[in-house]
Amino acid sequence: MSVRTSRPAPCFPVLPPLTSRQAGRLFLDDRGAATAEYAIATMAAVAFAGLLIVIMRSDEVRGILTDLVRRALTVQ
Template identity: 50%
Template sequence: MRSPRPERIAATLPKAAAGTAAALLRGLRGARPRAVGRDDRGMSTAEYAVGTVTACAFAAVLFAILTSDEVRDVVTRIVTDALRIDG
């Protein structure tokens, strides 16, 4: 639906308000396309929520892997071998 022309709306108002209304409507006409075409940089609240949940899930999986007995034994062996001094 097309918006009415500012001049047509201003013609229906008293003379004191006609100029102000026309100027306001001309300004509003150009505002909408700029807002719609604006480049949205950054994340919205929903994207932050999804990112936070994903990070927590990854942390839980990583914690489960690193605290398992097999991984603990491998890390202990690597550190022990690295610190061993053979004379």
Template identity: 60%
Template sequence: MRRRGELRRLSGDAGMATAEYAIALLAACGFAGLLMGILRSGEVKGMLLGIVRDALSI
């Protein structure tokens, strides 16, 4: 039991999963911001509105 604790302490990976989650969260937030900027543009908004209107008119 003592040896397992020593190996865990020597591995140096403590907190790696948390750091990986933080990086993934930052990347997801950046992607969401970029997507919101694209979706708010006039051309994309018009295209999406056209798609919805066509779908509802059938």
């Protein structure tokens, strides 16, 4: 039985060590953060609008809204 002495090739490239100066530039820079926040808020609004569309298309909700409008427009 032979003993393997060499290490297997890494799956990922070996990165150079990160200095505190480089880390500060990478992690303290918030450029693009507002754009990402707008994108997340827009995605949440689209998801909420889709949910409302599904709810509003149901026959039960449509009947409730139609009845509400009829009662509001009826003169007594």
